[in-house]
Amino acid sequence: MGKIEESEIPVGIAVAWGLRDRPGKGPKPALSLPRIVQAGLDVARADGLAAVSMARVAKEVGVSTMALYRYVAAKDVLLELMQDAAYGPPPEATADQDWRAGLTEWSWAILHAIRRHPWVLQIPVSGAPLLPNQITWLERGLTCLSGTGLAESEKLSVVMLLSGYVRQWAGLSIAVGAAGPDQAARYAKTLARVIDPVRFPAVSAAMAAGAVNDEWDDGDTEFVFGLDRVLDGIAALTHARS
Amino acid sequence: MGKIEESEIPVGIAVAWGLRDRPGKGPKPALSLPRIVQAGLDVARADGLAAVSMARVAKEVGVSTMALYRYVAAKDVLLELMQDAAYGPPPEATADQDWRAGLTEWSWAILHAIRRHPWVLQIPVSGAPLLPNQITWLERGLTCLSGTGLAESEKLSVVMLLSGYVRQWAGLSIAVGAAGPDQAARYAKTLARVIDPVRFPAVSAAMAAGAVNDEWDDGDTEFVFGLDRVLDGIAALTHARS
């Protein structure tokens, strides 16, 4: 692979894809990028994303803080790489599925990945997805839609719509259910305390009907509800196209 | 309003709703919470959310750093208040709309609010929405669905689905188009550079069709595409319910 002009591709991206001239001139590197990223994952899993500092990661690898900067241009890059590693590659696709079954599976797989590494949601969105695993997930999602008559740009929009939903839903459900099992009940109680039924009749009605309470008791049924809504919308489009 | 047991309601929340015993014992406060939040908004607008430090906000108000902690328990609370202030109250609802028109308007209003204050997307999600403006937005969204036969919990899910979509879409479109007008083209070029058509046929096809390039040229058409998909899905549900 040829040399890359640094003006075109961000450094971290190039590294992640394995492009880089390795002249092998100096001393042999004592550590590797995957090793650093793995250490970052370990710290995040153990003590949360907030605990992921360069110093902490370096200690985890058994190396001085500044050594990391030989492999990673800045902390942001490390976080991006961690994110890509956290999602990992998507699971193998089941053969002979229609688009709906395929995308359902795909969405669940995203949700599971996020549940495995909830901290990925706290990583600030820095740009469009570009890293290997993210591209692979995108590829798998687009493939599900190959049978439909959708335009390429429509496929792309659909996949992003879906991944956005999963991500958003996961974030909300994790935030609500984070501190404990009965946190949702407390949330409802707090709302009831603060909300004026005259100013907020609809919210009050929803609360009176127990919607807020029931909402997160078994998160999965609520997830499939929204998922089915999105998929119904896509189905309407595919019907119109065929 | 009575005293609140601090175990039930987070401090910042209580403050935002205006609940707090004001014994007026000591010296008169020289500043107010809204003044501080406004200063935070000013800093965020001028130099981005990263520039919002307690010291910077304090300087903006003309006060020592630590003075802020008399009004705000921690920086996180300030950020939550800033977020609520950034969204502001939702616009007045147009009379005599069906749910779809109402929610469309509502979604656009959210998008506009985010575009006015893009940094809100960088605030880490700390919990379920609880602040006054957020509740008001929720109220307005639920009200749009009052005519439909949906269950309360379904209404809630629908509203969250929609707000999630808008938020997600706004984040992506801002991230992509952030650095400049031709950033999207560079993104496409970079992708083409890195992506193997054999390993990623679907992504390559999308790129070849110009999907990635066209996607963000006029962001609004892409926004309404996804929005219509979601609304179609909701429409399918309302038909089933009536």
Added chain:
DNA sequence: ACCTTACTGCGTATGCTATACACAGAGGTA
């Protein structure tokens, strides 16, 4: 064999961050 060159990991230093704590003054209440 030797020098050059590029690359490694490291130690130090800088300037920033949030916030704990103690204190002085203000303005109510008893």
Added chain:
DNA sequence: TACCTCTGTGTATAGCATACGCAGTAAGGT
């Protein structure tokens, strides 16, 4: 008047990302 509580502030601490310079290491060219 004495007190009590709430105010704003100054100082101090611990942590953070990272710029910079240095010493050592291995390969390429001569």
